[in-house]
Amino acid sequence: MNYITEKLRKIKEKGLYRELRYIETSQSPRVKIEGKDFILLGSNNYLGLCDDFRLKKAAINAINLYGVGSGGSRLTTGSFDIHKALEEKIAFFKGAEASLIFNTGYMANVGIITALCNKSWVIFGDRLNHASIIDGCRLSGSKLIRYKHCDMNDLLNKINKYKGSNNLIVTDGVFSMDGDIAPLPDIVKIAKEHSIMTMVDDAHATGVLGKNGSGTSSYFQLHNKIDIMVGTLSKAVASEGGYVAGKKDLINYLKNCARSFIYSTALSPSTIAVSIKALEIIEKDEGRRVNLLKMSSWFQNELKTAGFDVMKTETPIIPIMIGEADKAVEFSKSLLNEGIYIPAIRPPSVPKGTSRLRLSLMATHTKQDLEEVLIKMKFIGKKLNIIGG
Structure with a gap:
């Protein structure tokens, strides 16, 4: 057991420790976690069919x-x-x-x-x-x-x-x-x-x-x-x-x-x-796919304009490169405090030095949802020196 305890300590030191968050509603654009409301931007429910x-x-x-x-x-x-x-x-x-x-x-x-x-x-x-x-x-x-x-x-x-x-x-x-x-x-x-x-x-x-x-x-x-x-x-x-x-x-x-x-x-x-x-x-339902890809392209461009390091993508998966694991976790936690749930992705899921926030859109997200996310991301991004002030 000492071996396990020591390994866990090292994982935590590197900012790689993971904890489960329990969603209390369906996989929708807005969910409840521990009784609080969040905009969900990390689900693979791309077409928004989980609650259909x-x-x-x-x-x-x-x-x-x-x-x-x-x-x-x-x-x-x-x-x-x-x-x-x-x-x-x-x-x-x-x-x-x-x-x-x-x-x-x-x-x-x-x-x-x-x-x-x-x-x-x-x-x-x-x-x-x-x-x-x-x-x-x-x-x-x-x-x-x-x-x-x-x-x-x-x-x-x-x-x-x-x-x-x-x-x-x-x-x-x-x-x-x-x-x-x-x-x-x-x-x-x-x-x-x-x-x-x-x-x-x-x-x-x-x-x-x-x-x-x-x-x-x-x-x-x-x-x-x-x-x-x-x-x-x-x-x-x-x-x-x-x-x-x-x-x-x-x-x-x-x-x-x-x-x-x-x-x-x-x-x-x-x-x-x-x-x-x-x-x-x-x-x-071709319209659902068309709307998803159109919304994803718009949102990606807005993030780039704000100064975020958005990796090249043509899909609803939009990675924002942060670099170090602890900074990615800090950004994710700060957004969580503001009612935005975007998971931080760290090694071993991605190579060392490429930790990121992985945003993924659903066809059922509204422009209002995403505009609210943008405002909060810009504010926190500037506060953490992820984007320029």
């Missing part, structure tokens, strides 16, 4: 029909007809032959990579890939070669140096902490020229980018060019779970070989029903 009455109705109807638990893993007693319906829906949504649901996006990445790759594989991954991708690569025993963030020259150099008999390029579609988009056309071109498989995690693009919100492959018009398409149902889709879409042989192989799928109790039918309904709404 149509999704709540879908969950209630599913509970009435199927009950509340799935009762087993998918390969024993946990597969319902509604699971099949969602997998068919996702396959159509992604323009793929088939799909498979995992309990989380994390479990999808770990399960896919460890099932597919082993010590004979070389995996080329963007340096800023999500932790679940990195963990999957490490657990697979493959040789992981990390290339500089979105740097295609570095990727090509490392392919020429390290390429083996079995190879995979894996990248986020939208990077969760920077908000930028991977250069998929270049990645696909390089992969094709070198006969390398491609895998894209569209967790933060699903529902936000591309035709009908179907993600970065659609955004770049790369239909059927990505071998393994991964995503989550817990962000813009406002539900829970992860998915993979691709060729039928790939999906059948994962059903039999992905341990995080095989040995997990299935998601409850009510959760599956919410995902189906949300995808139906996402496919039809």
